[in-house]
Structure formats: structure tokens, C-alpha cells
Amino acid sequence: MDLPLSRAVASRIDVLSQAGSTNAMLRDVAGDGGAWPHLSAIITDDQTAGRGRLDRTWTAPAGASVAISVVVRRLPERPDLRGWLPLAAGVAMADAVAEQLPDDGVAVKWPNDVLVGGRKISGILAEATADAVIIGAGVNTAMTPAQLPVPSATSFAVLGADVDVDRLIATYLAGLDRLVTALAAADDAVGGGLHAEVVRRCATLGLGVRVSLPGDRLLEGEAVSLDAEGRLVVRVDGEEHAVSAGDVVHVRPSGA
Numbered sequence: 001m002d003l004p005l006s007r008a009v010a011s012r013i014d015v016l017s018q019a020g021s022t023n024a025m026l027r028d029v030a031g032d033g034g035a036w037p038h039l040s041a042i043i044t045d046d047q048t049a050g051r052g053r054l055d056r057t058w059t060a061p062a063g064a065s066v067a068i069s070v071v072v073r074r075l076p077e078r079p080d081l082r083g084w085l086p087l088a089a090g091v092a093m094a095d096a097v098a099e100q101l102p103d104d105g106v107a108v109k110w111p112n113d114v115l116v117g118g119r120k121i122s123g124i125l126a127e128a129t130a131d132a133v134i135i136g137a138g139v140n141t142a143m144t145p146a147q148l149p150v151p152s153a154t155s156f157a158v159l160g161a162d163v164d165v166d167r168l169i170a171t172y173l174a175g176l177d178r179l180v181t182a183l184a185a186a187d188d189a190v191g192g193g194l195h196a197e198v199v200r201r202c203a204t205l206g207l208g209v210r211v212s213l214p215g216d217r218l219l220e221g222e223a224v225s226l227d228a229e230g231r232l233v234v235r236v237d238g239e240e241h242a243v244s245a246g247d248v249v250h251v252r253p254s255g256a
Contacts, residue, residue, distance in 0.1 A: 001165060001166070003015065003165070003169060004166065005166045005169075005170035006041075006043075006166055006169040006170040006173060008170070009170050009173045009174050009177070010039050010041050010070075010173050011037045011038060011040045012035075012036060013040070013041050013043060014041070014042050014043070015044070016043070016044040017044070017046065018044060018047075018048065019042065019047050019067070020047070020048055020049035021047065021049045021136075022044060022047060022067045022068065022136055023125060023134050024049075025069070026041075026042045026069040026070075026134050026136075027127060027129060027134050030071050030129050030132050030134060031129070031130070033073065033131070038072065038177075039070060039071070039072070039176075039177055040070070040071050041069060041070045041071075041173070042068070042069050043067070043068045044067050045141075045165075046062040046063065047060070047067040047138070060138070060140070060143060060147070060149075061143070061147055063142055064140070064141065064142050064143040064144070064147055064155070065138055065139060065141055065142075065143055066139050066141050066168075066169070067136065067137070067138045067139075068136070068139075068169060069136040070134070070135050070136075070137075070176065071132050071133075071134055072085060072132060072133045072135055072176070073132045074177075074180055074181050075132070075133065075180075076183050077184075078187055080229050081188075081229070082133065083230045083244065084183060084189050084194055084198075084229075084230045085126050085133050085135060085180060085183075086112045086124050086135065087108075087111055087112060087194070087198045088180050088183065088194055088198075089124045089126065089135045089137060089176055090108040090111070090113070090114060090124050090198075090201070091108060091179060091198055091200075091201050092172050092173075092175030092178075092179060093114050093122050093124065093137055093139070093172050094106050094107065094108050094114045094201045095171065095172075095201075096171035096175060097122065097139070097168070099167070099168075099171055100156070100161060100163055100164065100167070100168065101116055101161055104117055104159060105117050107202065107203035108198070108201045108202050108204075109202075109204055110204040110223070110226075110232045110248055111124075111230070111232070111245075111248075112126075114139075115203055116159060117154065118250075119154035120140075120150075120153045120154065121153070121154050121155060121156070122137055122138060122139045122140070123137070123138055125137075135176070140153060140154065140155035140157075140158075141155060141157065141165060142155065142157045142163075143157060144157060145158055179197060182194065189228060189229075189230065195226065195228070195230075198226060198230070199226060202226070203250070204223045204250065205224070205225065206222075206224075207222070207223055207250050207251065208223075209223045209234060209248050209249065209250060211243055211246040211247065211248050211249075212246055212247040212249075213243070214245065214246070219234055219236060219241060219243065219246070220236065220251070221234045221235050221236035221237070221241075222234065222235045222236075223248075224240065231243055232246075232248070
């Protein structure tokens with residue numbers, strides 16, 4: 001991959017012909033902040049041992065998708081605000097996808113899946129290190145209908161779009177940097193504007209949802225808002241519950 005636009009945005013980019021997990025590889029070297037400064041990235045279009053949320057495996061045929069992991073070092077001082085970083089990545093990726101699919105209803109499913117027309121085109125995984133956060137993203141680029149892992153997935157190719165990968169990554173990196181820098185400067189998701197950006201892109205708000213929680217618990221109600229820590233607030237029988245982690249299924253429009 002020749003990525004001149006992306007290299008102009010990132011501090012460093014290593015493009016690999018194949019990688020096990022770009023997140024794991026970046027995590028292994030991220031302790032060297034001089035060699036891997038803020039907004040350094042590892043990218044491949046052949047990831048063989050990727051992981052998703054809840055430690056799920058994530059694989060795709062070679063050349064069918066792009067995996068990118070970025071090291072973020074501009075962190076808010078308040079630890080409770082770091083939960084906003086994967087949400088920031090979701091918004092940045094949604095904006096990058098929408099730039100090339102402007103009429104396809106691009107949105108973020110809380111906490112950070114990117115949907116096009118209600119189908120998943122990208123997923124985000126954030127992992128903390130001692131002094132940074134590694135944010136990984138996988139984007140379905142050239143994946144054919146037969147290669148889609150589940151019926152609820154999609155890709156640029158399935159949607160009939162010939163994606164410009166360099167432009168996609170450059171826009172994503174620029175957006176991610178803008179959002180996390182503003183969050184760190186304000187040390188406040190609301191004051192820094194990130195809360196409003198996530199609400200703007202979030203498809204989950206206003207829907208009926210079913211949330212699978214740790215410990216095999218299930219919460220079913222209406223997703224009504226995001227709180228100051230980025231948690232999804234779900235109203236069940238008039239009582240509001242703030243969810244910080246869980247699998248969310250969109251059930252129905254509110255009131256349907």
C-alpha cells in the first residue's frame with residue numbers, strides 16, 4: 001500500500017504485508033515513545049489473528065479488509081474520560097467512511113461499531129498500556145458477499161464502492177487526532193465537544209436495545225442518552241441504567 005496522504009498525517013506508519021494482530025504488535029513496541037510517538041500506526045491488509053471486543057477472534061481473507069492500529073498519547077488527565085477514546089475512534093472512522101459513502105446512512109452503534117445502512121463495516125478495539133492507548137480498527141474494503149463473516153456485515157465492495165484506502169486512513173487519523181486532542185485539552189468530553197460528536201453519529205440512541213452484560217445478565221429497554229463518561233443510559237420500566245460495557249442489539253425504534 002502506498003499511503004502518501006496518510007503519511008502526511010501520521011507521525012509514523014509501518015505497512016506490513018501480513019500481521020498476526022496489529023494491536024498486539026503495536027502494544028509490544030509502544031513503550032518506546034521516541035520511536036513510536038503519538039499517532040504512529042501499523043497497517044496491513046492481511047491480518048491473520050485479529051481480535052475484536054470481548055476477546056473474539058477476527059479474521060478476513062487477504063486483501064479483503066484493512067487493519068490499522070494507532071498509538072494515542074494525548075490522553076485526558078482524568079482516567080474516567082479514557083473510555084471516550086474508542087467512541088472518538090468510532091466517530092472518526094464513521095466520518096472517514098461517510099466521506100466516500102455520503103448517501104448510505106453511516107452511523108456508530110454504541111460503543112464503536114461503524115454501520116452503513118444498519119450493517120457493520122468497521123469495528124474498533126482499544127487497549128490501554130502504561131502511558132498510552134492502542135486503538136485498533138478493521139474496515140471491510142474489498143470483501144465480497146460470500147466473504148462476509150455474518151449477514152449483518154457489509155463492505156465497500158458489497159456497496160459497489162471502490163474505496164480509496166489512503167484517503168480513508170488519512171481522514172480517519174486526522175479526525176481521531178482532532179477529537180482526542182480536544183478531549184485532552186478540555187479534560188471534559190462535553191466541554192471539548194466529543195460528547196456532541198458521538199451523539200451526532202450514534203445510531204443507538206432512541207432505539208429499543210437488548211444489552212448482554214457481564215455475568216450473563218440481560219438488560220432490555222430504551223437507549224436514551226450518553227452520560228458524561230460515555231456510558232449508554234438505558235431506561236427500563238422508568239429506571240435508568242448506565243452501561244459501561246456490553247453487547248448491544250438494536251431491537252426496534254423507540255415506541256414501536
